[in-house]
Amino acid sequence: MADALTTTTAHTDLEVAAATNLRHHFATPQQQFDSAMLGMWTFLITEVLFFGGMFTSYVVYRSIYPEAFASTSQYMNVALGGTNTAVLICSSLSMAMAVRSAQLSKYRAVVISLILTMIFGTTFLVIKYFEYHDKWVEGLVPGLKFDVAHYHAPQWAHQAQILFFLYFAMTGMHALHMIVGLGLLTYLLVMAVRRRFNSAYYTPVEMIGLYWHFVDIVWIFLFPLLYLIGDRG
Amino acid sequence: MATLAQIHGTPEAGEEVNYLNVEHGWKSWLFTTDHKRIAVLYIISITLMFFVGGAMAVLFRIHLLSPEGLFPPEIYNRLFSMHGIVMVFFFLVPSIPATLANFLIPIMIGAKDLAFPRINLLSWYIYIVGALFTLYAVIRGGVDTGWTFYAPYSSTYSNSYVLAAAFGIFIAGFSSILTGLNFIVTVHKMRAPGMTWSRLPLFVWSNYATGLIQVLGTPVIAITLLLLAFERIARVGIFDPNIGGDPILFQHLFWFYSHPAVYIMILPGMGVISEIVSCFSHKRVFGYNFVAFSSMAIAVLSFVVWGHHMFVTGESMYASITFSVLSMMVAVPSAIKVFNWTATMYKGSVSFDTPMLYAFGFIGLFTIGGLTGLYLATLATDIATHGTYFVVAHFHYVMVGGMVMAFMGGLHFWWPKITGRMYSEPWSKFSALLVFAGFNLTFFPQFILGYLGMPRRYATYPPEFQVLNVLSTAGASILGLGYVIPMIYFFHSLKYGPKAGPNPWEAKGLEWTTQSPPTTFNFDVTPVVMEEAYNYGPVEEIVG
Amino acid sequence: MTSTHVPTVRILVTIWAVLVVLTWTTVTVSHIELGPWNVVVALVIAVIKASCVGWIFMGVRFTSPLTKLFVVAGLVWLTIMILITTSDYATRRWDYHAQPWANTKDNGPATAP
Ligand SMILES: [Cu+2]
Numbered sequence: 001m002a003d004a005l006t007t008t009t010a011h012t013d014l015e016v017a018a019a020t021n022l023r024h025h026f027a028t029p030q031q032q033f034d035s036a037m038l039g040m041w042t043f044l045i046t047e048v049l050f051f052g053g054m055f056t057s058y059v060v061y062r063s064i065y066p067e068a069f070a071s072t073s074q075y076m077n078v079a080l081g082g083t084n085t086a087v088l089i090c091s092s093l094s095m096a097m098a099v100r101s102a103q104l105s106k107y108r109a110v111v112i113s114l115i116l117t118m119i120f121g122t123t124f125l126v127i128k129y130f131e132y133h134d135k136w137v138e139g140l141v142p143g144l145k146f147d148v149a150h151y152h153a154p155q156w157a158h159q160a161q162i163l164f165f166l167y168f169a170m171t172g173m174h175a176l177h178m179i180v181g182l183g184l185l186t187y188l189l190v191m192a193v194r195r196r197f198n199s200a201y202y203t204p205v206e207m208i209g210l211y212w213h214f215v216d217i218v219w220i221f222l223f224p225l226l227y228l229i230g231d232r233g
Numbered sequence: 234m235a236t237l238a239q240i241h242g243t244p245e246a247g248e249e250v251n252y253l254n255v256e257h258g259w260k261s262w263l264f265t266t267d268h269k270r271i272a273v274l275y276i277i278s279i280t281l282m283f284f285v286g287g288a289m290a291v292l293f294r295i296h297l298l299s300p301e302g303l304f305p306p307e308i309y310n311r312l313f314s315m316h317g318i319v320m321v322f323f324f325l326v327p328s329i330p331a332t333l334a335n336f337l338i339p340i341m342i343g344a345k346d347l348a349f350p351r352i353n354l355l356s357w358y359i360y361i362v363g364a365l366f367t368l369y370a371v372i373r374g375g376v377d378t379g380w381t382f383y384a385p386y387s388s389t390y391s392n393s394y395v396l397a398a399a400f401g402i403f404i405a406g407f408s409s410i411l412t413g414l415n416f417i418v419t420v421h422k423m424r425a426p427g428m429t430w431s432r433l434p435l436f437v438w439s440n441y442a443t444g445l446i447q448v449l450g451t452p453v454i455a456i457t458l459l460l461l462a463f464e465r466i467a468r469v470g471i472f473d474p475n476i477g478g479d480p481i482l483f484q485h486l487f488w489f490y491s492h493p494a495v496y497i498m499i500l501p502g503m504g505v506i507s508e509i510v511s512c513f514s515h516k517r518v519f520g521y522n523f524v525a526f527s528s529m530a531i532a533v534l535s536f537v538v539w540g541h542h543m544f545v546t547g548e549s550m551y552a553s554i555t556f557s558v559l560s561m562m563v564a565v566p567s568a569i570k571v572f573n574w575t576a577t578m579y580k581g582s583v584s585f586d587t588p589m590l591y592a593f594g595f596i597g598l599f600t601i602g603g604l605t606g607l608y609l610a611t612l613a614t615d616i617a618t619h620g621t622y623f624v625v626a627h628f629h630y631v632m633v634g635g636m637v638m639a640f641m642g643g644l645h646f647w648w649p650k651i652t653g654r655m656y657s658e659p660w661s662k663f664s665a666l667l668v669f670a671g672f673n674l675t676f677f678p679q680f681i682l683g684y685l686g687m688p689r690r691y692a693t694y695p696p697e698f699q700v701l702n703v704l705s706t707a708g709a710s711i712l713g714l715g716y717v718i719p720m721i722y723f724f725h726s727l728k729y730g731p732k733a734g735p736n737p738w739e740a741k742g743l744e745w746t747t748q749s750p751p752t753t754f755n756f757d758v759t760p761v762v763m764e765e766a767y768n769y770g771p772v773e774e775i776v777g
Numbered sequence: 778m779t780s781t782h783v784p785t786v787r788i789l790v791t792i793w794a795v796l797v798v799l800t801w802t803t804v805t806v807s808h809i810e811l812g813p814w815n816v817v818v819a820l821v822i823a824v825i826k827a828s829c830v831g832w833i834f835m836g837v838r839f840t841s842p843l844t845k846l847f848v849v850a851g852l853v854w855l856t857i858m859i860l861i862t863t864s865d866y867a868t869r870r871w872d873y874h875a876q877p878w879a880n881t882k883d884n885g886p887a888t889a890p
Contacts (some may be wrong), residue, residue: 025345025626027759034841035422036347041844045851046452052855053456053486055469056862060482064866067476078804084798093793096784096834103783142465158476165470169460213835214722217827224819225799228807319863421843449854485862538855540865 020201033203040207042213047177051218054170058225063161068159071152072167073227075140076129081227082186084127091120092216099209102192102202110192110205115214118185122180128175132168140164167226174222177215184208245555251653251750260738266350266417267753272336273651274357276644278333279324282364282534283716285371286319293712294706296692300699306692310377311393313690317380319371324363324496325636329501330412332442333358333643336651338416340744341426341434343762344508345754348418349411356411364404370397379690381491384472384483388464399458406451406458409497414445418442425743429763434766435518436741438504438525439504442532446493446500449536454490457483463543488539496535500528500601502639504572506592509646512572512740513589514581519769520573527566534563544615553612560610567603569594586738589662594669598634602627605680620690623683626676634672641668641719649721649733655725655751662720674708733775741767791835799818799826 020029062069099112139147144159151157166180188208191197247253252269262270293312296303304312335353347353370376376398378387387395420433420441433441461483464470472483511518518524540548540556548556574596583589605627608614617623645665649655678701683689687698690719694702736745743762747755803822807815832838837848 007830015825023350025347025350025754026786031422035418037480037840038421038844038847039352039414039418041847042417042448045847045854046410046414046448047525048855049858050456050497052450053453053460055483056486056859059859059863060479060866061471063863064479065477078807083802086797089793089796089800092796092834093789093831097786098788100784100786101788132304143463143469146469149852161469162471162473162478165463169463169471173456177832211833213830213876216834218832220826220830222825224580224803228803228818229816414845449850453858482862485865487856536854537861540861549865549868551868554860555864670811777853 013137029200031169036203036207037210040210041216042086044210047214050172051170055167055221055225058166058170061159061166065156065159065162069155069163071156072163074152075135075138076167076227077134078227080127080131081223083123085223087120087127088216088219091124092213094120095209095212098188098192099202099205100123102197102205103199105198107192107195107198110197111189114189114192115187118182118189119187121182125175125178125182128171135164135168141168149204170222172224174215174218177218178190181208181212184211237333241575247593249748250752252654252753253750255753264354266346266354268338268339268347268353268469269751269753271353271357272332275327275331275335275360278357278361278364279327280720281387282319282323286316286324287713287716289313289319290737291314294709297694297702298706299700300694300696302692307681309692310690312315312394314377314379315371316445318367318376318398318402320632321380321498322405323360323367325378325498325632326405326409326714327360327412328498328636328640329505330416330443330497331408331676332357333414333445333505333640333647334416334501337647337744338437338440339423340425340755341418341437341742342422342749343743343756343760344419344430345590345756345759348423348454349414349415353415356408356415359411360405360408363401363403363408366397366401367403368401369776370394376552381460381487382458382483383487384461384480385474385478388461388470388472391470396462399462403455403458403462409447409470410451413444413451413709416444420444425645425760425762427744429448431522432762432764432766434504434523434526435507435521435524436501436504439500439507439528441558442528443500445532446497446535446633448611450493450497452489454494457486457490459640470746471717481539481543481548484543484546485539487630488542489536492539492542493532495537495628495631496531498636500531500634502595502643503528504644505639506574506595507570508576508740508742509588509592511588511767511769512646512738513592514578515584515769516577516581517741517765518573519576519579520569521766523569523575527569530566531563533728534559536564537611538563541615542608543559543625544612545619557612561607564603564607567599570602581599582645585662587658587665588642588646588738590665590669591638591645591664594665595635595638595642595673598630598638598669598672601632602632605630608667614616617686620682622679622687622689625689626679628647629679632755634676636667641665644719646738647744648726649703650751651738652727652730652743652748653733654726655733655737656719656731657722658728660722664715664718664722667711667718671708671711671713671715675705675712676708677703678708703760722763741769782836784833784836784839786835794830796826799829806833 015165020032022029022032026035058177094113094116098110098117101109135141136145139150141143142165146164148154148157148159148161151160153160185208188205191204252267262274265274289312291747292304293316296309296312301310322715335347338344352728363599370393372741373394375393376391376395377393382395382399418436424433460471464472469476470478472478474480482610487693506668507518509526538560539554540552540561544553544557574592605623609618609624645656645661682698682701682705685698687694733749735747736748737749738745743760744751746760803819806822809815812828813816819890837845860863
């Protein structure tokens with residue numbers, strides 16, 4: 001790997017470069033920060049379209065099979081889904097606090113905010129696990145365990161599988177993003193404990209914060225679409 | 234160039250230090266973050282994949298010599314499917330962006346590297362992993378679904394290695410996304426002082442537009458293939474007609490990426506042609522702004538035309554009409570480019586070096602490929618030509634006659650910059666002519682075959698089509714020779730080619746102001762740009 | 778990076794409170810029968826919530842016009858995909874309910890595409 005410290009341009013002081021982790025090919029820390037942020041936003045656009053494929057499928061099947069869709073709604077646990085929504089909102093707040101604390105070089109506050117965010121994130125996944133477990137017990141997992149014969153609305157048992165498939169695909173992909181996010185937060189936590197983030201350099205906190213909020217936004221749409229608007233055609 | 238404040242700070246011990254000789258050993262390559270070295274890694278990898286895909290083409294062209302065919306139909310199905318998959322996802326999509334653009338964009342805009350050098354290296358590794366999955370599928374016996382993986386055949390019925398190939402494409406998609414993301418950020422944030430948007434070389438413009446498509450389109454093919462894979466594993470899913478799923482939804486999602494993807498496979502080539510035509514006409518590109526914005530227009534329009542692949546699937550006729558009209562609109566920015574290249578040559582001092590020969594080939598063949606696209610965008614004619622060899626000929630005129638020509642042209646144009654050496658002039662001209670002749674002999678008969686009604690993807694055909702098929706196979710062997718000869722003289726040039734010097738073509742552009750090959754950080758001092766792109770001396774201004 | 782905006786605790790907590798209240802609202806409204814308006818209300822609230830998260834938590838408000846353009850472009854492309862795809866389904870001539878696997882009680886015979 002080319003070492004960032006072997007070559008610094010004439011404009012950049014070596015110490016500034018070290019404090020801001022400036023890499024050799026950037027002229028200024030500002031340029032590096034702006035590039036990282038634009039890159040992160042571009043990445044989030046790809047995420048929007050990645051989830052977009054599933055949202056498109058959802059819209060198509062919901063519109064052509066409204067009755068089958070309604071028949072699935074009684075299996076959606078609004079209490080758990082609503083709790084999870086609140087949990088994720090809290091995690092977004094603590095993530096935003098982590099970024100703010102890093103911007104102000106408040107080392108302890110960064111660590112505490114990150115730990116809170118991870119606790120909320122884990123809580124979300126635990127609740128999600130129980131929801132999945134219920135679906136498994138009730139035989140509502142298409143392909144693996146779907147009880148067509150005992151589905152309460154037999155005439156919609158087939159199409160309901162499509163909608164349960166979408167439920168698992170969308171929430172599962174969301175949960176996978178949460179798990180990745182928790183991994184990234186662990187990395188941030190280690191770095192924060194080592195006091196690596198301060199007002200001069202907090203790019204990773206800000207970037208992973210954007211990712212975390214994006215995952216929150218996905219859930220903000222999944223919750224009403226999957227849990228709330230089901231039983232009305 | 235007078236516009237550059239250049240201070241020479243390289244240590245001169247016998248030979249000048251450049252990105253190739255600065256470090257040695259395989260580690261210096263596999264762990265490099267230098268965009269130029271990564272470009273070289275990509276050139277080697279995609280060339281290998283090109284010959285893998287080409288080998289299958291050779292095999293099924295031999296198969297098609299006789300009406301009953303040489304191989305059993307199952308083998309034939311796998312050959313053409315794997316040819317398409319390897320060529321599209323592992324050659325054409327990365328061809329120019331990951332190689333020439335990777336090498337040139339930072340130099341052309343006066344930067345030391347791309348914005349994210351480590352992500353650039355990561356994208357190469359991701360590409361290799363994806364390629365290995367796909368090669369695994371090839372070795373185990375291949376895929377017989379066609380490169381389009383249409384459900385429910387691919388999800389439920391096919392007994393071939395769909396998962397491995399689809400997973401390979403899924404992985405390689407992220408390589409493409411990261412390349413596009415890197416270009417977008419680089420063009421926005423890494424331009425040298427004075428390098429305004431209106432001074433960007435058109436090659437940078439076209440690759441920026443390509444980057445947008447890669448970023449906006451590729452995630453959709455990723456999720457689509459993922460859903461397909463779930464469906465294949467779990468044997469139930471959203472495209473499964475047995476439970477009311479709609480296979481056409483798969484096509485919608487697939488073509489939402491794969492139509493724009495054909496512009497990933499042509500826009501960078503158009504950028505190359507703009508550079509070459511300007512250099513060898515010794516003239517500023519006619520209507521710079523129009524050419525630049527036509528790239529952006531193509532990128533945007535490409536996302537609203539995908540339904541033209543689905544006219545005969547049962548898509549709504551209202552949707553078909555809309556898609557048909559929108560598809561024809563793509564002809565406008567494409568034609569702007571062709572007309573402006575032609576106008577650039579008009580009254581220029583045109584020279585016929587090898588890159589220019591490829592550019593001529595591109596312009597003619599792309600025009601044929603583009604105009605036959607209009608036939609296919611027309612609802613009534615598409616009913617007759619859909620799924621025939623007419624379609625095959627059409628997209629090969631664009632993909633091979635366009636993109637591969639441009640790739641070869643670009644490689645010949647920048648080879649002295651990449652390697653510091655010149656290649657054999659007569660041999661390169663000879664092989665350029667071979668490629669042109671071989672290409673037309675291969676694919677023009679396929680227009681006629683399609684017009685006569687020969688369907689694509691069939692292992693056998695009626696005896697009356699044999700003459701044209703034999704012509705096509707004959708052309709393919711000439712085309713193959715045209716691709717092998719450059720391999721020989723390029724390798725030869727590495728050791729025996731005369732030194733090129735910084736600017737063998739007397740071209741304009743920042744990349745020609747550095748030494749050949751450039752140093753690791755491209756410029757000793759960040760250049761300051763004071764002039765327009767393609768500022769070729771006094772030009773007779775053509776008003777029009 | 779001195780140019781970066783640091784949000785106040787006050788605004789962050791306010792946004793959090795708004796999000797919690799909107800979550801409660803959307804759950805409550807979903808229990809009231811509003812016909813097709815249930816979907817509209819749920820989606821409008823979701824859009825408001827997402828905008829709050831994006832605008833303040835993600836700091837779109839304080840970013841450059843370029844970043845704003847990128848965000849808008851991402852959403853426009855998502856809209857293109859959903860709108861054009863569904864427009865096909867909305868204008869097809871045959872009726873899905875007439876397919877053999879479905880309940881065909883009040884639909885006419887299937888018309889060929
Ligand atoms: Cu197309």
